[in-house]
Amino acid sequence: MYFEARNIRVLYDRVIALRGVSIALEQGEIVTLIGANGAGKTTTLRAITGLTKISSGEIWFNGRRIDGLPPQKIVALGISMVPEGRHIFPYMNVKDNLLMGAYLRKDKKGIMEDLEKIYARFPRLKERLRQQAGSLSGGEQQMLAISRALMARPRLLLLDEPSLGLAPMMVREIARAILAINKEENVSVILVEQNSRMALKISSKGYVLENGQIALEDASRNLIYNDHVRRLYLGG
């Protein structure tokens, strides 16, 4: 397996947030975690990035055990996360936000090439390069947050609720962008979503998180027709 979380547990102030979650994916795959608020989706992503310490279990990436490493080491190994709520740097211009994504890289030429790629993918960002990021629309901020993560040249991209608060048209645009990035750059993706329909459409495998545990896992095309999933997460 390219990436594997084995039975990870997380405690927050003695409250159990994750009770043994295991997920795995092959290189180039998109998998999704769906579930209600507080089910442990974000905690799972934060545990992978090293922002949250796990109390037991193991996390493996590309043949290396990564749990216990500090966040900057994990980014350096090729895992980048787009946090929920985007968390762009609001008082920085768009260009500097993108350069922050390339913080650990020293290859000036490669950074310039990647900037050009991003301008081609999201022309709207190019138009707003000198604008303060906080003044962008929600959809543009999401594009910026994804682009910033891509500037690190990740091999695995963690996306936390990229569609949150966006208009339906923008949700489709973001979904298309995720698919394109996955195909063209061969970046593997773990997608956490409340918009389960979109998430199951673009992923190959899905995990349903309930109460800090995996309640169900299957190919996404099967989950779309699963009664339990339909009733709870797809609105009947």
Next chain:
Amino acid sequence: MSQMIINGMVLGMIYALIALGLTLIFSIMNVVNFAHGQMYMLGGFVVYYLYGVYQLNYFLALIAAALALAVIGIIFEKFFFRRVIRLAKREENTMLLAMGTALLLENLALFSFGEKQRGVPPVVTGVYEIGGGYLPAGRALVFFVALFLVIGLLLFVQYTRPGRAMRALAQDKEATYLQGVDINQISALGFAIGAALAGLAGGLLITIFAINAGSGTAVSTKAFTMIMIGGAGVVSGAILGGFVLGFCEAIGYETLPGSTTYLIIFIALILFLIVRPQGIMGRPQG
């Protein structure tokens, strides 16, 4: 009139330097550095001993002051603040710690340097006349070195990789982690630069105003006043606050009797904060 402008410019420039150091530490670490004035005082003493007593070149002494304070800043960040910030559940804890470091530095200074007032001989001599006002060469030197440092700092923060990381950290700590920034390293760097700026200001201003081991508190008070005027955590606000206070002081000393200047400044500050608690350039939510 032109004398007031000249004095205001010189004071404003050096105050901007002090306020910038304080702002840097506050914005990236969320630490109110109550020891800023004491760091200023130590910078003054480094220059007093190296330049005034041991007659080393003034600029070497000034660089030594910056380095000495940078080291103190790193030690404070690494051994005191990092740990307390990690363990503390309330912001008051870091404030108490900052208060403690101020007392520590002040008493160490009192113990090692005594309570005598110390000044140094002028670095350059001569007086320039500008539009009817007088600018002693020593003050011109202070002005230009401070200007050079302020511009250097702004360029550093705006255009370099660590500078960008400092801005990022000031805006969103979590997101900064996620870009692969070693937060400890950047925090230590920020604390070092902030402390070094305080030391540089002290090393510059001792050529005009004598200092003693207790000078720090008054400087800290002024520094906080500038930050409150300009707006906490905002670079442009720090510079503006420095100049506003510098000019108020210059005008007050020229036109008002003795110690009423600061009385009026503080009353005006209170009234101003009632109307605009976030300062002139401050962001509403802090």
